[in-house]
Amino acid sequence: MADQNKTGTDAKFYNEILSPSELFAARSRSHKIPVRGQKDFFPDDSDEQRQRLEQSLTEHWSLISEERVEKLGNLVKATWVPSEKVVELQSPAGKFWQTMGFSAGGKQFLFPEEALYLMECGNVQVFYQELPLSIQDGYEKFLSSSTVRLQEYQVFGHLKRLGYVVLRFDPSSETSSYAKQLNLPQSHDRSGKQLKRKRSASPTTPSSHTEAQEESTADRMEEDTCSRESQEDKKYPESHRAISPKTSSTQTATASPEDGGGGTTWWMEDVVGERSDQQPASAASRWDFSSIFFPDLGASRELLSSCLASPHPSLLPGALAVGVCDVDPWRSRINLRDVKMSLKEQMREEEKRKRRSDINKNREVRNCRNWAEYRELMERREERRSKGRPAHLWDGEVTPLHDPRQPIPTGELLDKISVIKSTNLLEGASRLQASDEWRISFNVYQPDTVADFKKSNQGKPYARMCVCSFDGPVPDLRAIKQLAFRSGDVPVVFAVVDYGDISFYTFKDFQLPTDVFL
Amino acid sequence: MATEGVETTSEDVPVPGKVSTRYDLEKETELRFEVEAGEAVEQVELELLTGMAEVFGSELNRNKKYTFGAGSKIAVFTWQGCSVNLYGKPEVAYVSKDTPMLLYLNTHAALEQMRKQAERDNERGPRVMVVGPTDVGKSTVCRLLLSYAVRVGRRPTLVELDVGQSGVSVPGTMSALCIERPADVEEGFSVQAPLVYHFGSTTPGTNIKLYNKLTSCLAEVFSQRCEVNRKASVGGCIINTCGWVKGSGYQALVHCASAFEVDVVLVLDHERLYNELKRDLPHFVRVVLLPKSGGVVERSKECRRDTRDEKIREYFYGFRGVTFYPFSYEVRFSDVRIYKIGAPSIPDSCLPLGMSQDDTQLKLVPVTPGRDLTYHVLSVSSAEDGEEGARKGIVESPVCGFIVVTNVDTQTQVMKVLSPAPRPLPRHTLLIMDIRFMDMK
Numbered sequence: 001m002a003d004q005n006k007t008g009t010d011a012k013f014y015n016e017i018l019s020p021s022e023l024f025a026a027r028s029r030s031h032k033i034p035v036r037g038q039k040d041f042f043p044d045d046s047d048e049q050r051q052r053l054e055q056s057l058t059e060h061w062s063l064i065s066e067e068r069v070e071k072l073g074n075l076v077k078a079t080w081v082p083s084e085k086v087v088e089l090q091s092p093a094g095k096f097w098q099t100m101g102f103s104a105g106g107k108q109f110l111f112p113e114e115a116l117y118l119m120e121c122g123n124v125q126v127f128y129q130e131l132p133l134s135i136q137d138g139y140e141k142f143l144s145s146s147t148v149r150l151q152e153y154q155v156f157g158h159l160k161r162l163g164y165v166v167l168r169f170d171p172s173s174e175t176s177s178y179a180k181q182l183n184l185p186q187s188h189d190r191s192g193k194q195l196k197r198k199r200s201a202s203p204t205t206p207s208s209h210t211e212a213q214e215e216s217t218a219d220r221m222e223e224d225t226c227s228r229e230s231q232e233d234k235k236y237p238e239s240h241r242a243i244s245p246k247t248s249s250t251q252t253a254t255a256s257p258e259d260g261g262g263g264t265t266w267w268m269e270d271v272v273g274e275r276s277d278q279q280p281a282s283a284a285s286r287w288d289f290s291s292i293f294f295p296d297l298g299a300s301r302e303l304l305s306s307c308l309a310s311p312h313p314s315l316l317p318g319a320l321a322v323g324v325c326d327v328d329p330w331r332s333r334i335n336l337r338d339v340k341m342s343l344k345e346q347m348r349e350e351e352k353r354k355r356r357s358d359i360n361k362n363r364e365v366r367n368c369r370n371w372a373e374y375r376e377l378m379e380r381r382e383e384r385r386s387k388g389r390p391a392h393l394w395d396g397e398v399t400p401l402h403d404p405r406q407p408i409p410t411g412e413l414l415d416k417i418s419v420i421k422s423t424n425l426l427e428g429a430s431r432l433q434a435s436d437e438w439r440i441s442f443n444v445y446q447p448d449t450v451a452d453f454k455k456s457n458q459g460k461p462y463a464r465m466c467v468c469s470f471d472g473p474v475p476d477l478r479a480i481k482q483l484a485f486r487s488g489d490v491p492v493v494f495a496v497v498d499y500g501d502i503s504f505y506t507f508k509d510f511q512l513p514t515d516v517f518l
Numbered sequence: 519m520a521t522e523g524v525e526t527t528s529e530d531v532p533v534p535g536k537v538s539t540r541y542d543l544e545k546e547t548e549l550r551f552e553v554e555a556g557e558a559v560e561q562v563e564l565e566l567l568t569g570m571a572e573v574f575g576s577e578l579n580r581n582k583k584y585t586f587g588a589g590s591k592i593a594v595f596t597w598q599g600c601s602v603n604l605y606g607k608p609e610v611a612y613v614s615k616d617t618p619m620l621l622y623l624n625t626h627a628a629l630e631q632m633r634k635q636a637e638r639d640n641e642r643g644p645r646v647m648v649v650g651p652t653d654v655g656k657s658t659v660c661r662l663l664l665s666y667a668v669r670v671g672r673r674p675t676l677v678e679l680d681v682g683q684s685g686v687s688v689p690g691t692m693s694a695l696c697i698e699r700p701a702d703v704e705e706g707f708s709v710q711a712p713l714v715y716h717f718g719s720t721t722p723g724t725n726i727k728l729y730n731k732l733t734s735c736l737a738e739v740f741s742q743r744c745e746v747n748r749k750a751s752v753g754g755c756i757i758n759t760c761g762w763v764k765g766s767g768y769q770a771l772v773h774c775a776s777a778f779e780v781d782v783v784l785v786l787d788h789e790r791l792y793n794e795l796k797r798d799l800p801h802f803v804r805v806v807l808l809p810k811s812g813g814v815v816e817r818s819k820e821c822r823r824d825t826r827d828e829k830i831r832e833y834f835y836g837f838r839g840v841t842f843y844p845f846s847y848e849v850r851f852s853d854v855r856i857y858k859i860g861a862p863s864i865p866d867s868c869l870p871l872g873m874s875q876d877d878t879q880l881k882l883v884p885v886t887p888g889r890d891l892t893y894h895v896l897s898v899s900s901a902e903d904g905e906e907g908a909r910k911g912i913v914e915s916p917v918c919g920f921i922v923v924t925n926v927d928t929q930t931q932v933m934k935v936l937s938p939a940p941r942p943l944p945r946h947t948l949l950i951m952d953i954r955f956m957d958m959k
Contacts, residue, residue, distance in 0.1 A: 296807055
């Protein structure tokens with residue numbers, strides 16, 4: 001009030017001094033903001049809709065065109081400095097200084113968005129070229145792509161009106177990635193772990209592929225040898241047959257057994273049928289069971305003569321001499337006792353019998369001469385069986401993710417079969433090239449911290465704002481990662497402006513639940 | 519010896535209170551008699567008067583009285599004809615002409631032929647597996663063949679895989695025994711330094727995995743012995759199996775054949791088993807079907823249990839409980855480690871992913887000594903008393919002896935044991951058996 005005279009002359013051009021009655025009217029004016037109501041999406045050409053729209057419009061127009069009455073003393077004077085794109089305060093700042101503005105070179109400045117907001121609130125009057133700026137001028141002059149875009153200002157204003165402390169985000173104030181690594185060993189760990197995981201999951205298909213090929217060629221070779229052997233086998237029976245009459249004749253010749261000197265002839269007596277019992281194509285085993293005679297009651301009747309010749313006394317204890325043995329009565333006495341089996345068991349046995357075939361029908365088995373060879377064969381088969389995986393799955397370029405023959409812990413397996421890798425927001429973000437398309441505009445502090453807020457020591461923001469619009473593209477993963485990395489451990493909120501409406505979105509890390517804990 | 523004995527009717531020495539019955543046997547016939555089972559039963563004595571006779575392959579001495587206790591089932595066979603006297607009152611006694619002895623003898627002849635060939639070619643002798651259902655005379659055939667083999671100068675090995683009715687050691691074990699002389703008519707084979715493995719139960723079904731593992735162990739040890747001992751190699755082995763021939767039992771037989779690399783399988787009186795083995799064993803294994811003897815008696819469950827009990831008693835007290843004097847002393851819980859082989863099986867759904875049930879069957883589970891340990895038979899494992907690291911080998915280590923827990927005092931943490939040797943225990947790793955023994959007599 002003291003310098004009213006001085007300002008009075010200046011104010012002549014632009015100040016209307018209101019009469020008391022006008023002031024009173026302005027004061028008792030309704031402060032209600034018109035209700036926006038439901039949004040109509042389609043014109044239905046009805047009078048009702050038109051009226052409603054008209055009414056709403058006039059309400060808004062009247063609101064905007066309303067003259068604002070401010071107390072001159074409450075207005076802080078400031079000047080717009082276009083070269084610096086800041087507003088310099090000319091008179092002492094008000095309460096807003098706690099959360100807005102900055103000092104430089106002994107002067108106090110406001111950022112354009114702050115100045116505009118304060119203008120709208122009726123706290124600041126900005127002059128440019130000695131003339132006061134209207135709010136409309138402010139919008140035109142202050143908002144530009146080099147300072148603050150309209151959308152950003154909308155977000156700024158919105159948050160300010162809600163009570164948040166909103167400050168410009170200064171990228172340089174953020175710690176460098178190197179400092180982050182030092183301060184945040186966790187993120188370092190994460191990336192290390194990731195690398196490791198990637199290495200373990202690297203596909204081994206090329207090597208296994210060649211292995212399979214080798215195996216298949218080996219198989220072929222084996223087939224070849226087998227077929228050759230089979231040819232030899234075919235020759236064998238003939239020679240065998242050629243021998244048999246001779247042996248039978250020697251038998252008749254050696255009717256009476258003689259000791260030792262007779263060499264092998266003395267146990268040739270019972271040979272007759274036994275020889276043909278042997279499968280002709282099988283390889284000779286160590287024991288020639290055609291000459292070593294067991295009283296096998298299971299052998300067919302023509303193979304086992306009904307009368308057993310007496311064994312040679314030299315084979316028997318106490319130099320026994322025993323007579324012939326009649327086998328026939330014993331045949332009928334085999335297995336007189338019933339096998340006790342339930343019906344179910346019987347059926348199962350029957351089923352099993354049908355399914356299983358004589359292993360000796362296989363040529364490879366018949367070619368084995370002893371257990372060592374047989375076991376080797378079994379091992380080979382086992383190996384082949386495990387290697388003989390379905391060709392249509394493994395021979396192509398695309399193979400199953402995991403070879404079931406190689407047992408690995410379940411955790412690793414799950415990791416291996418997860419086609420879409422789960423990712424962390426900060427994962428690999430440090431390596432991304434910074435782009436200008438997306439940037440963080442503001443640091444936001446919660447309203448309840450305003451009382452303790454210090455501009456010199458701002459502390460950790462509650463959130464950081466990235467402003468975009470529904471017209472623009474949706475931020476891609478790359479942008480999100482980059483911003484998240486830039487922001488560090490403060491969440492980035494995307495404020496999406498749709499003309500007057502602002503929606504807030506945020507992306508958060510979360511872990512898909514796994515049912516295996518390792 | 520071989521000459522026919524003069525038909526002298528030896529004047530019957532009157533045995534007070536005993537009836538004497540004389541039997542004249544024609545050649546290739548046998549006298550079968552059974553002694554009643556039960557307590558305080560009169561023993562039956564056998565005496566060969568003239569001729570020659572054998573009991574399960576062991577020859578009888580003339581004018582020597584052989585005593586058979588309760589529950590004995592004996593067949594006296596003669597190749598040439600003989601006369602014997604029985605003193606006492608057997609439950610049954612009859613002469614039978616119907617014996618498959620000639621077939622068994624022919625089998626022996628064939629095996630001997632193989633041994634001769636092995637000797638000549640510097641190879642290993644025949645390995646024979648005797649299989650068949652229960653109560654067909656598997657053990658008897660084994661004894662017969664082993665006795666015959668020893669009598670012609672061989673050194674065969676008896677491999678006893680019948681965990682229920684072991685002929686070598688206590689039940690619940692699997693063992694191998696080198697046979698150097700024919701079986702004693704009364705006692706059977708003399709048990710000297712057998713190789714015994716702990717199985718722990720009387721049926722292989724309780725832990726078939728362990729059963730197969732121990733079979734492989736025995737086979738490996740036997741093969742090693744064959745490499746260094748030429749005589750044992752030529753003598754080969756005769757494997758006695760248990761009477762379980764279905765399902766896993768059958769698989770165990772096939773596994774055993776493969777582990778021992780058997781050359782001959784003797785199937786006693788079971789045509790189906792014969793056909794199955796013919797199909798599942800490679801062609802170079804000779805599978806032979808033999809009849810069972812008509813004299814084979816089916817043993818009841820109780821009878822088997824009594825035999826088992828008797829076998830354990832014999833281990834501690836000697837034959838007929840008169841030869842050995844076992845020791846009884848106290849063992850502190852802290853001095854021994856007691857394990858059970860095989861964790862209890864749990865349903866697959868309760869296992870962690872990627873684990874299979876098989877892993878548990880060979881696992882050693884520590885047993886906390888408690889009152890329920892009483893009367894259990896424990897094997898003293900020959901595994902070195904190492905720390906935890908040595909636990910791995912315990913399953914595959916042979917047993918050096920057995921003890922029975924007679925009393926457990928949980929207050930003083932001490933148990934009283936019956937042991938064949940005085941204290942201290944040779945080793946401190948004990949394996950618990952399912953089998954219990956009450957020292958009652």
